């Protein structure tokens with residue numbers, strides 16, 4: 001089985017701080033994620049900067065697109081995004097638009113199941129329609145209310161859809177291995193890295209745990 005990938009969520013608003021954090025963690029993670037607040041604040045320029053500075057990392061742009069999928073995502077793919085996200089609560093045509101833009105740019109589309117009621121149905125349909133990645137995601141607000149992504153992961157993994165499963169929602173060194181063992185092929189970490197005294201040390205520790213899982 002292929003090793004799981006680690007994705008670091010860059011959730012700062014500040015352009016220079018985002019690049020500085022990426023510099024610290026890039027050797028230990030596979031995917032650098034431009035978080036939703038960061039992409040809204042900084043736009044295409046930060047995608048270009050990350051792609052240029054970190055050619056050995058994949059770049060995920062967490063657009064969380066809700067409408068006009070192809071139109072909104074195309075410039076980000078053209079700027080170097082390897083993966084863009086689109087909301088699973090959006091219209092089938094919106095998800096289809098991002099999948100189309102991804103395919104046109106030799107890249108991938110991720111369907112984010114955040115706030116989706118029937119996650120199994122949306123994931124099944126999205127995989128059938130060509131989405132490469134399904135994102136099981138407990139957002140920051142839901143985390144603050146005590147929720148975790150683990151039950152949803154079990155539901156989605158049980159479908160055996162043949163697509164990659166990304167999991168986000170407060171993962172840390174105590175939960176990352178069990179997340180992979182439960183079926184995640186991409187594990188997303190934000191606060192546990194950027195909130196650590198040494199983000200580089202934290203990313204290195206997570207790398208070792210993921211490689212040993």
Ligand SMILES: O=C(CO)[C@H](O)[C@H](O)COP(=O)(O)O
Pocket residue numbers: 009010011035036062138139140168169170171188189190191192
């Ligand atoms: O997409 C996000 C919020 O919507 C976060 O980037 C994602 O949840 C990862 O961060 P954390 O590990 O702190 O939960």
